[in-house]
Amino acid sequence: MSTTDAVAAEENVADRWSAVRDLPPSAKLVAKVLDYNETLTQSELAEETLLPPRTVRYALSRLEDEGVIDARFSFTDARKRLYTLSV
Template structure:
């Protein structure tokens, strides 16, 4: 797991972009899918990325610890959650 020294609230966009730049490829992929497609369930991330469940779980944990995503209850199924990107445009178009 990647550690963050600052609290997520005090991080600037550049700090978050820099953190993401140094994150593992799986973390970048999961965040990119969330930023591109919007909120997603774990199953949706699994289908969109073709990554193993454990890798998705670890990537989501890293992104959550970094303050880049939020976990919210799924409005259609209270037993599950959806992941929402907190920031937008961390992957700017070149």
Template sequence: MTTQGDARSESSTELRDTIQDLPPSAKLVALVLEHDGTLSQQEIATESFLPERTVRLGLEQLQQVDVVESRTSLRDARKRLYSLTLESATETDAASN
């Protein structure tokens, strides 16, 4: 039986394996999303102390390797919200076991 802690550990390991060859800024963006969940580009920049342009480039790189997904904010349609895709897939697998 897989526990929620095991699922998070597997998710973290899978995330780190996937982003291993990406630049440090993209890795930091991924770690901020892993820690804080769904955030806007501006919120990621605030949490990571990275410029918004660097965050944008990091998000693009993470989307290219299918680690991050984006959606339009329901509160403000001008903003996009970003979240990890690996974490949700692993938690879904754990819940079905």
């Protein structure tokens, strides 16, 4: 990989996270955990991040407002929603 390719790749990563940059730390943490895990529920996110469920709910709503995550209902339990990072 040439130097210009490395710089271009680094800029793409920076652009990818630009929508998250001004969000609260809890939203950034939730986004990063979703980056490492494909799909998680809200309770799984609370477990992974060690954040209170209420804080995770707030972070998810902020991420949804920014269009950074996709949310869909679980087929196994319609009461739960599954969250996936979309950036």
